[in-house]
Amino acid sequence: MEQLTWSGSFGAFLNPLMLVSVVIFIAGFIANTVLTIAGVRAGELEFSGDGTVSVSRTPLDYALMTMKYAVLLFVLCCLGYIVGGLVLPTTEAKGILGAMALRLLPVWIALITTFALSIYFKRKLGLYGKLFDSPIGMAGFALVMFWVFAAVFSGIFPLVPTHGAIDLISGMRNELPGMAIATPDEGEYPFYLLGGDNLGRDVFSRVFFGAADVLAITPVATLFAFMVGITLGLPAGYFGGTLDTVLTFIANLALAFPVILLFFLLVTPEIVAAGVPQYMSMVLFLFPIIFLVVLFNSRFHTDPTRRNIYVGIAAVVGFWAYFSLISNADDGDLPLIFRIWPEYLDGFDIAGNLLIVFVSVVFVNSPTVFRIVRGITLDVKTRDYVAAAQTRGEGPWYIMLWEILPNARGPLIVDFCLRIGYTTILLGTLGFFGLGVSPESPDWGSTINEGRRLLTIYPHPALPPALALMSLVLGLNLLADGLREESLKD
Amino acid sequence: MRDFTDGSADTGMTTHPVAEMYAAEHKAGKLDRREFLVRSTALGLSAAAAYSLIGASPALADGHRAVPAAGGTLRIQSEVRALKDPRTYDWSQMANVTRGFLEYLIQYNNDGTFEGVLLESWEANDDATVYTLNLRQGITWNNGDAFTAEDVAANVTGWCDSTVEGNSMATRMGGLVDADTGVIREGGVEIVDDYTVRVTFPAPDITLVPGLADYPAAVQHRDFIGTNPADHGVGTGAYEITEYEVGVQATLSRKEGHTYWRDTYLDELVFVDLGQDPAAWFAGAEADEFDMTYETVGEFVDLFDAIGWNRTEVITAATVVVRPNQNNAPYDDVRVRRAIQMAVDNEVCMVLGINGQGVVAENHHVCPIHPEYAELPPLVHDPAGAQALLEESGHADFEFELVSIDDDYRKNTTDAVAAQLRDAGFNVTRTIIPGSTFWNDWTTYPFSSTNWNHRELGVQVLNLAYRSGVPWNESGFANEEFDTLLTEANGIVDADARRVVMARLEAIMQEEGVTLQPYWRSLFNHTRPGVVNGHMHTKFEINVHYLGFEA
């Protein structure tokens, strides 16, 4: 079999068309800039005396219009590749883009379904629904959901990747995108769509397995950081006093630490060997349990039966997960305290390196969340409804968790989106310094770091994960922007 | 008495048919001289041999090194690490800087020969227990003292002091160290006259000479044993350190007022530290920050070629072994071990593991560049036969766990072995252990890979790793015939005589399926066009006294 072309057989007319659209766009852009500098203003609505409205068109408007249509043409061409991938019979005819589009079919379906449903029901969906009024928010949401679905259809249902994340084929070392496998096994996908890396692994598959890795770690780590930050930030802001002073000092202490130095100190094998991540997780992972228990307790304390059920479930599940997480009876090197939890109750073990990366990321993010939550609490606690709740005789935890927190959700959700992006970058930074999750892990930071060494001759292993990381973070930022805009309209 | 210096240093290696073809092309005018030299030396010819092929007489200093023009500043990309007592050096880079003023008794050459530096010559008696070292006369230290037998004796005594933490020379001195006191045994070293020193071993030992040529064996002034050379700067070499910033750069300048005992060319040398990332070295080369690399690795060999730098290559006996440990079932069954060997094509391991930059090996851990190497019939790659043998042994369902360190070429090689074993019907899982913990149990993993450095003699590694019960015997190999033959070989000073015994030792290694040893690594470096004598050295040595620029 031959090497695939990028665009397949549709490329014959789509490629020139795309080129034309780019040229038109550039021409329009230049015209636009020149005209603006020359002082031409855009046309305005004119109200004529007889009550009709007419729009006057200036050359600038035409320039802008051309640009708009060029973009439209470009998007149509892109759609053409995707459609081509779906309808054309052979992989050769589909080309790399078409073949990738076909592999991503489950993602497209999920994405279209999500958008169709969301837009249809958007009036009933609160802040989430309002997102679909903002083009920026929608674009961000589309990017984020693309990666979320891609991660789901790679990590949980491996439909997208064509090969295994660590399967290597010796002949495919550093091969270019679209290269056919010399002697494919029965049922094996016969191409490396985005080429092979320096170990002969499929770059396309690794990018999507990497998405699963990244999206398995970062949102959860961010969520944990939020739980820690909220559990400490609410009382600090609400009660004030010595508690506030002490907690703020500790938070500032952690913030004064350069992130990178902290990572170097925490993520080295020596520290892992000393059991430091275990001790840290012992402290940090206690907060989510406290958070949930207090949450349910304060809500249902008037209804002891329900309270006992909820709090009981939260505590049992929480502590089971907690001990499973921090204990690892198999690892003889750990201090005794982490090995007493019986093996038959140990639901899962997390490798030392993953745990330390996770803990460090939580640790770095928590103080900032703490500061945000504290700030908002200070602001919100002066509101009337808080005073009303106090007069009603509600307990402080009820007020904090069920009065203040829901009213702080806007900025917190926005920050949550931004923070996931930041955490993704942070994870990549760790990979860049070789402190990443695991050596064979397809996570984007590690792949970029591996690929950058040979970037000048083989750009194809490093660029896809780099672009993936950029697009996800961009999506999260745009989403946050859209959410902020819409929540401000409340 | 046999003279070790009587080697093939002057004649170089035997010629190569392709090199002869190149020579004919050169004579016919199809190949210019530099191109011819590059190609033929890349085939393994020494420069001297290459020159002699085309009948040219290059300007050679002492028979086998080209003579550069005098003057100039050469910049070498190399890590600059904090210096310390030379006995405790653990990086060749430290020695490369101090080699500018701390010289060695003996140096090891790429063609496998030893050459005296501070020694004029040396002899061993027939059972290799008594060595007589004859010093070169007329050498002075840069503080004005003469270099005498007293210096050598003081250094040998210092090397044998195993009470100094991290003194790696103590292990190289072998039987000279008294096991009880931890220092040199009584009468181990004697001063015969001003320029003769005698070293006496309790048992035959042929590894003294390689030990003296190794990089921690820098010769210090008798009064400065055990000190950091950066603090005093006293040495016999032509240079002195004028700038030393760890991790950034080091500068060697010619020492004023000191007469060096032979010719040297450069005025100044700069060691430029660009970290450990080859991508950064390449960026530095493109930004014209140095003239010569310490080592070029992997794909960067091609990259440096592409920007017009001259490549030099040296085949070494550095290797990776993927060995089953015979103390664990099912590796105690010779059929399983043989099946592993038959299932793996060593060439594939080399291509995937080290980008094909090496020479295929034959699973017996004796390298063609070892003087006593004996050639055996080629190995057979037979996956079907391997599967049959595995089934015959009754371990076809066994899950083979293959362990490796988390590191580029060792990991890649092990991955390649695992993939080939799977193809031959083995059920293999891979485990990768980070470098910090891997070495804690490296000798006891049931099936794992280990890298072994270059050693000058074939018997050295066999003694270290395959003799029954030695600490580094990671394959758990215990074979009486092998041990007896090895002891015999250790007492044979002459390489040709030793080769007869070696042939049998190598054969035992293969028959018993002791280890899978797929390739010998080649080492590369690059020099900017115009640099002379910047050839890669088997043991990463850079002798600054030889370097220079073309006239």
Add this chain to the structure above:
Amino acid sequence: MGAFILRRTGVMILTALCLTLVVFFLTNLFPNLEKLAKTQGNARMSDAEVVSWLDRNGYGGPMLVRYGEWLGVMPGWTREDAETGVITGRCIDFGMDAADAPVRCGLLQGDLGFSTVSDEDVGNVLPRRLMLTLKLMAYAFGLMVPAALLIGVLAGMREGSRLDRTLSTLSIASTATPEYVSGVIFIVLFASTTAGVSGMLTEWGWLGDGGWLGDRRTLFLGSARSAMTDITFWNFTLPVTTIALYGMGYIARMTRASMAEVMTAQYIRTARLKGVSFRNIVLKHALRNALIAPFTVIMLQFPWLLTGVVIVETLFNYNGFGWTMVQAASNNDIELLLACSIVAVFVVLLTQLISDIGYVFLNPRIRIS
């Protein structure tokens, strides 16, 4: 005001103390000391040798006592060799007589200690490296701040316009591109002889021998090493741009938000109604007020840039502060690392202080109690 600064200084010192204690604790865990012994002694030392090396070099005592020694509140350790009778100690320099040595030598005495990885006093190493990073930061700020403010003001003066959308998306994209991505892409594009634009320029004769852009082979240099002695446009552009780009987006967005807010303020509306030209409104009325918020952000940007500096210095081989920190951390160079963290802490807290004070000066409505 004076009391405020005094209190902040007190907090700063307390923070620095706590942080150095944490760093001291982490670097003095036994596995880390073992690493130190093996890098300083010999990589193949046995366990017993490691213990003896640590003991001989003063790492044997209780951790808190040694922290006190480093601070200079406890007397430095001394140790007499059982055989030779030579006294070595923390405060006894090479070749110094034990009797002449001071009893305490630590931070309080102005002695930052000895860097094991550089084999030099920390007091010698650190200022040199800091100077280099200061230069890098100065250039990066010089590029980043004006560019970011310009983008932010342009975007914010007509909120929701096409210009605003374009510039906002660009600044979001710049915050979504971490240094290790942009730096790598820059190197490929501009500093590689085989890929990117340099090969083309060489072919055209613009680069290489006799080229009017210089006799280099690449347009920009992918290694900033030569910039350590002599900064030129060609060797410093890539590292500076890489740092500036990531931080630029954030400042630009803050400026935009602030500008947009100011533009909707009453007094601007009044000015517009009075017929003041748009240009004058922006330059004379809005700008000053719109820059208060970005100022604090810019100051707080300093510590945040530190991570970027570490990546860029590593990527471009520029041996400044960030690079030193990585070296110190990966070699477990305890005293150098402690000094680095003090510097880092003071940078963070000092910028916070400046940002607070500056905020007061710029905004007359706020008074510090």
